Amino acid sequence: MNQYIAAIDQGTTSSRCIIFDHDGRVVSVAQKEHRQIFPQAGWVEHDPEELWLNTREVGAAALAKADLRRKDIAAIGITNQRETTIVWDRTTGKPVYNAIVWQDTRTDRLVERLAGDDGPDRYRAATGLPLSTYFSGPKVRWILDNVDGAREKAEAGRLAFGTVDTWILWHLTGGCGQDGNPPGVHVTDVTNASRTMLMDLETLQWDPQICEDFGIPMSVLPEIRSSSEVYGHARERGPLAGVPVAGILGDQQAATFGQACLSPGEAKNTYGTGNFLLLNTGTTPVHSKHGLLTTVCYRIGDADAVYALEGSIAVTGSLVQWLRDNLGIIDSAAEIETLAASVPDNGGAYIVPAFSGLFAPRWRPDARGVIAGLTRFVDKRHLARAALESTAFQTREVLEAMRADSQVDLSILKVDGGMVANELLMQFQSDMLAVPVVRPIVPETTALGAAYAAGLAVGYWSSEDDIRRNWTADKTWEPTMAADERGSLYAAWNKAVERTYDWA
Numbered sequence: 073m074n075q076y077i078a079a080i081d082q083g084t085t086s087s088r089c090i091i092f093d094h095d096g097r098v099v100s101v102a103q104k105e106h107r108q109i110f111p112q113a114g115w116v117e118h119d120p121e122e123l124w125l126n127t128r129e130v131g132a133a134a135l136a137k138a139d140l141r142r143k144d145i146a147a148i149g150i151t152n153q154r155e156t157t158i159v160w161d162r163t164t165g166k167p168v169y170n171a172i173v174w175q176d177t178r179t180d181r182l183v184e185r186l187a188g189d190d191g192p193d194r195y196r197a198a199t200g201l202p203l204s205t206y207f208s209g210p211k212v213r214w215i216l217d218n219v220d221g222a223r224e225k226a227e228a229g230r231l232a233f234g235t236v237d238t239w240i241l242w243h244l245t246g247g248c249g250q251d252g253n254p255p256g257v258h259v260t261d262v263t264n265a266s267r268t269m270l271m272d273l274e275t276l277q278w279d280p281q282i283c284e285d286f287g288i289p290m291s292v293l294p295e296i297r298s299s300s301e302v303y304g305h306a307r308e309r310g311p312l313a314g315v316p317v318a319g320i321l322g323d324q325q326a327a328t329f330g331q332a333c334l335s336p337g338e339a340k341n342t343y344g345t346g347n348f349l350l351l352n353t354g355t356t357p358v359h360s361k362h363g364l365l366t367t368v369c370y371r372i373g374d375a376d377a378v379y380a381l382e383g384s385i386a387v388t389g390s391l392v393q394w395l396r397d398n399l400g401i402i403d404s405a406a407e408i409e410t411l412a413a414s415v416p417d418n419g420g421a422y423i424v425p426a427f428s429g430l431f432a433p434r435w436r437p438d439a440r441g442v443i444a445g446l447t448r449f450v451d452k453r454h455l456a457r458a459a460l461e462s463t464a465f466q467t468r469e470v471l472e473a474m475r476a477d478s479q480v481d482l483s484i485l486k487v488d489g490g491m492v493a494n495e496l497l498m499q500f501q502s503d504m505l506a507v508p509v510v511r512p513i514v515p516e517t518t519a520l521g522a523a524y525a526a527g528l529a530v531g532y533w534s535s536e537d538d539i540r541r542n543w544t545a546d547k548t549w550e551p552t553m554a555a556d557e558r559g560s561l562y563a564a565w566n567k568a569v570e571r572t573y574d575w576a
């Protein structure tokens with residue numbers, strides 16, 4: 073087949089476009105980082121216009137690198153950092169405020185108020201989520217309450233809300249519709265909608281009562297569609313003009329799809345800015361009793377939705393960035409492995425990166441980061457090691473919760489994301505879980521998942537069997553650590569985590 077699929081991956085730190093061929097192999101990649109805006113402690117923002125401009129730029133660059141034209145592209149898929157919230161004016165196309173990023177904790181008091189006497193699980197049965205600053209609903213409410221004139225405009229139907237998929241799709245399919253062209257489509261997919269706290273998990277529609285409780289007029293909300301169908305065609309002038317946009321998946325759901333976790337009991341763990349472990353639970357949502365989220369995994373056209381249990385960890389890869397940018401103990405992210413490997417162990421030091429509180433499975437908004445176990449002996453090599461180990465310890469917490477909720481005992485863990493190039497971390501991860509960890513030959517599973525969703529919608533791939541066939545293992549790490557060492561390291565980690573509580 074001499075056509076390709078273009079996947080746009082608008083993530084927390086960068087925007088990428090990857091072109092895939094029919095075997096699910098990468099043909100070309102273009103990537104651009106964007107600014108992280110920290111107006112005050114706990115606040116994290118992006119400039120929505122920068123996200124859109126970078127997305128356009130990387131789209132054009134990926135095509136140019138592979139010397140492709142629009143006739144070579146069968147469809148476009150979109151995947152995105154989830155929960156990040158944008159509200160814009162439908163007429164001017166201008167955002168009324170910066171994008172409020174998923175890591176942002178400014179809504180902590182609002183979330184407490186919404187919980188009221190019922191507590192954080194007030195909406196868990198309907199939405200699968202605990203009340204938390206993490207999700208989009210409270211962020212929309214914050215914008216409507218704090219941006220001059222926003223509520224009035226929203227009530228008059230002049231504003232649109234979208235997660236990043238919706239913002240990109242709206243622009244890609246026409247934006248505010250200048251020069252006599254129709255405006256872009258205002259649509260999201262079920263996976264992104266399931267992260268707003270405003271969607272009912274069973275009906276897959278916005279829940280009017282929750283919207284009312286949150287003070288969000290339903291006129292701002294996009295239409296919820298499946299993850300794999302033609303939503304519209306790219307309209308902007310440029311190399312992708314006229315190509316159908318046919319797949320949308322939140323980035324973690326996209327990685328689950330791209331890892332071919334297509335049957336109940338299959339799971340993947342993505343090591344990105346944070347870590348996200350998703351277990352496919354089939355067509356019935358499983359409600360967690362151990363601090364996990366219930367979320368929509370994907371919905372292909374009008375087939376039944378498939379659900380997942382998710383363990384979301386806020387800070388893993390971004391801790392490595394923090395060591396680089398805030399402490400300056402490494403010059404590049406890749407350097408952390410060499411530094412950590414130059415000592416045999418963590419020297420007794422543990423870093424708990426509770427920068428945004430703790431997410432799954434503890435959900436402690438009051439937690440803040442600690443470095444525990446410091447002595448004069450500890451130096452930056454031990455801290456580098458402790459930083460990597462914190463990723464593996466947090467993953468173990470999530471995996472234990474997953475076992476308890478689902479009774480599924482994973483025989484392997486499929487992994488992907490930037491940090492899986494780190495051999496030391498992967499070996500330690502396998503040791504800490506006592507489970508083999510396996511990396512696929514195409515590690516770009518997030519973009520690949522969005523490509524599959526788009527390709528299935530236009531008949532480029534005929535069924536999910538094509539996805540299974542394309543998945544191949546690259547490397548497997550087997551556990552080698554003795555059980556008592558595993559136990560004592562994890563016990564010390566747990567003690568360190570308890571030191572983070574009641575801080576904020």
Ligand code: G3P
Pocket residue numbers: 082083084085152153154155174322323324344345346384
């Ligand atoms: O829920 C947040 C998640 O979607 C962010 O993913 O890869 O941009 O860190 P990533």
